[in-house]
Amino acid sequence: EVQLVESGGGLVQPGGSLRLSCAASGFTFSSYAMSWVRQAPGKGLQWVSSVSASGGSSYHADSVKGRFTIARDNSKNTVYLQMHSLRVEDTAVYYCAKDLYYHGSAVDSWGQGALVTVSS
Amino acid sequence: QSALTQTASVSGSPGQSITISCTGTSSDVGRYKLVSWYQHHPGKAPKLIIYEDTYRPSGVSSRFSGSKSGNTASLTISGLQAEDEADYYCCSYAGHDTPYVFGTGTKVTVL
Numbered sequence: 001e002v003q004l005v006e007s008g009g010g011l012v013q014p015g016g017s018l019r020l021s022c023a024a025s026g027f028t029f030s031s032y033a034m035s036w037v038r039q040a041p042g043k044g045l046q047w048v049s050s051v052s053a054s055g056g057s058s059y060h061a062d063s064v065k066g067r068f069t070i071a072r073d074n075s076k077n078t079v080y081l082q083m084h085s086l087r088v089e090d091t092a093v094y095y096c097a098k099d100l101y102y103h104g105s106a107v108d109s110w111g112q113g114a115l116v117t118v119s120s
Numbered sequence: 121q122s123a124l125t126q127t128a129s130v131s132g133s134p135g136q137s138i139t140i141s142c143t144g145t146s147s148d149v150g151r152y153k154l155v156s157w158y159q160h161h162p163g164k165a166p167k168l169i170i171y172e173d174t175y176r177p178s179g180v181s182s183r184f185s186g187s188k189s190g191n192t193a194s195l196t197i198s199g200l201q202a203e204d205e206a207d208y209y210c211c212s213y214a215g216h217d218t219p220y221v222f223g224t225g226t227k228v229t230v231l
Contacts, residue, residue: 104219
């Protein structure tokens, strides 16, 4: 059974930094692209970042480009989201997600989410 | 990349069928056979119910079906049940640098 467990969420001041981690199990981690998707309070789902299976390529939404970095460690079956220069509008539940087949195919597994609150 | 457009809310009685539409552009929905649909109960993880426009993952009820015409994709839920009450999101591939563009979401209410 696929399991994705996020950690690292919390309260941070505007301009601060935070790193989310997602520990994966139940599948061959190094064979699948991984993504982060967020949901702000009262809003819909929004794609944030994706990383290729090897970790050699990464992609970010324009709203986080230059501030967030996605990375993975295939030896630890873990994907990370490093967030800098956080803004109030980054407040959201952040979901770790596994791609179905390949980059952009669909997301077939989701974690339970990590809440990030950006507030002074 | 703008969000795909969905009707904000749809309602139906148990046993009825409802259809949710998802409108994009010729750069996303209309260009690739990569529209997916997700069911999201608040407080829980979203669930994939349709991928590649029309395919259902193993274990997903056959009451859910997907279709597409031009730049508009649709999700039909037949034989509506109480447990279908949830938020539904469409999503499309929009190119290598933007693998996922989500819809605005549709709240389904079972009367």
